Amino acid sequence: MQLGLYLHIPFCQQKCFYCDFPSYANKEGLQDEYITALSSEIALQGGLLSAYSINTVYIGGGTPTVLPIHLLTNLIQTIQKKFKLTNDVEFTIEVNPQTINREGLYRLYEFGVNRISFGVQSFQDPLLKRIGRIHTADEARQIVCDAASVGFKNISLDLMYGLPKQTLDEVEYSVREAIKLPIQHISVYGLKVEEGTVFAKLEEQNKLFLPDETLEDKMYEFVMKQLPEFGFERYEISNFAKAGFESRHNLKYWQCLPYIGLGAAAHSCFQNKRFYNEQQVEKYIQKIKWERNAVAHEELLSHKDKVEEFCFLGLRKKTGISCREFMDTFGYELKDLYGDTIENLKRKKLLSELNGQIFLTSLGMKYGNQVFCEFLLDS
Incomplete structure (x- = not known):
C-alpha cells in the first residue's frame, strides 16, 4: 500500500489576518527543538510503517520556509532516510514568497523537493497589507520565476477573493497576473471569516468591510470562467491545474486514501482510524521527548x-x-x-x-x- 505523508511546520513570520491554522509567530526560539522532536517522530513512524511506501510528501504550515534552510534540508533528508519513498514521489513544500530566495529554492530542488506551492493571494500591495501578508506583488512574481529557473516544473500558486475592500478589477488583475507566470496549478479560495482570527474580531466591531454577495458572486464567476480558458482545468472545487499537474497529495484526501500526519496538530487517517497530534508546539515537543508519541485524540471510523x-x-x-x-x-x-x-x-x-x-x-x-x-x- 502507498501512503501520503504530511508534515506540519507551525511557525510563521506574521500571522495572516484570516488564518485560523495552527501556526504561531514569535516562536523562533523553538525551531531547533521542534525539528529535533519532529525528526524523532519521523524516525519512529518510519520504522513502524516500513512495510509501506510513500508516494506523496507535503510539508505545510504555517510557513515551512521560515525555518533556516539547513533545518529544512536536514528534515528532508530525515524523511528520505526513514521512509521508503517511491521513485515518482510528489514532494511538495509550501512557501511564503518573502521567506526564501533563489539559492534557498535551489537547495530545496537539489534535495528532492519537486513541487512548490506559493501563498500569493493577491497581486495588489495595499490589499496584501490589509490581509496581513508580508510579501509584495513584485516579490511574488520574482520568486515564482526563480523557482522555474532553478528547475521546478510543478509550481502552484494560491489566490483569494472576497477580501476586505477588494474590487472585481483587482480579482481580474490578480488572475491575469498569475496566469502569466510559469505555473501549472492554481488554488483559489473565497474568504471565510474564521473564529479567533483578526478578521473575526474586526467583524465583531463592524470594521471588516467585505464585498457584498452580488460582487463576490461576480468574482467567483470570473475565476471559474477565466482559468479554464488558459488551460487550468477545474478538477476540484477550489483547485485548477494544467493536464497532469493535479495535486496527487490532496487527491488522497478527497479519495479517502490513507495518509499519515507528523508534527504539531497534524492529522492522520490510517487503518480505519482518524487521529491528530497535540496542537501546542511546547506540548508536542514534550510529548515526543517523554512519551515518543504526540497523539492528542484518536477515533475509530464508523x-x-x-x-x-x-x-x-x-x-x-x-x-x-x-x-x-x-x-x-x-x-x-x-x-x-x-x-x-x-x-x-x-x-x-x-x-x-x-x-x-x-x-x-x-x-x-x-x-x-x-x-x-x-x-x-x-x-
Whole structure:
C-alpha cells in the first residue's frame, strides 16, 4: 500500500489576518527543538510503517520556509532516510514568497523537493497589507520565476477573493497576473471569516468591510470562467491545474486514501482510524521527548463516517463519485441509501449523473456545502 505523508511546520513570520491554522509567530526560539522532536517522530513512524511506501510528501504550515534552510534540508533528508519513498514521489513544500530566495529554492530542488506551492493571494500591495501578508506583488512574481529557473516544473500558486475592500478589477488583475507566470496549478479560495482570527474580531466591531454577495458572486464567476480558458482545468472545487499537474497529495484526501500526519496538530487517517497530534508546539515537543508519541485524540471510523466521507469528499472532485466504486467498497448500491437525495439534488440542478458517476454541476460547485450536508446520515 502507498501512503501520503504530511508534515506540519507551525511557525510563521506574521500571522495572516484570516488564518485560523495552527501556526504561531514569535516562536523562533523553538525551531531547533521542534525539528529535533519532529525528526524523532519521523524516525519512529518510519520504522513502524516500513512495510509501506510513500508516494506523496507535503510539508505545510504555517510557513515551512521560515525555518533556516539547513533545518529544512536536514528534515528532508530525515524523511528520505526513514521512509521508503517511491521513485515518482510528489514532494511538495509550501512557501511564503518573502521567506526564501533563489539559492534557498535551489537547495530545496537539489534535495528532492519537486513541487512548490506559493501563498500569493493577491497581486495588489495595499490589499496584501490589509490581509496581513508580508510579501509584495513584485516579490511574488520574482520568486515564482526563480523557482522555474532553478528547475521546478510543478509550481502552484494560491489566490483569494472576497477580501476586505477588494474590487472585481483587482480579482481580474490578480488572475491575469498569475496566469502569466510559469505555473501549472492554481488554488483559489473565497474568504471565510474564521473564529479567533483578526478578521473575526474586526467583524465583531463592524470594521471588516467585505464585498457584498452580488460582487463576490461576480468574482467567483470570473475565476471559474477565466482559468479554464488558459488551460487550468477545474478538477476540484477550489483547485485548477494544467493536464497532469493535479495535486496527487490532496487527491488522497478527497479519495479517502490513507495518509499519515507528523508534527504539531497534524492529522492522520490510517487503518480505519482518524487521529491528530497535540496542537501546542511546547506540548508536542514534550510529548515526543517523554512519551515518543504526540497523539492528542484518536477515533475509530464508523461505517456511517466512511459512507459520508466517501460521498462528500468525493463530490469535491470534478469527476464526483462512482456508483460502482461505492458498491465495491460498501457492498450495496449508492442509490439504495441516497436515491431520493440524489434525485432531489438533480431536480435542483446541483447534481448530475453520467456513466455511473454522480457529480456536482457548475451550480453545485458554487453551493457545495449545501449539497454535502444532504449526504450526512441520521445517527
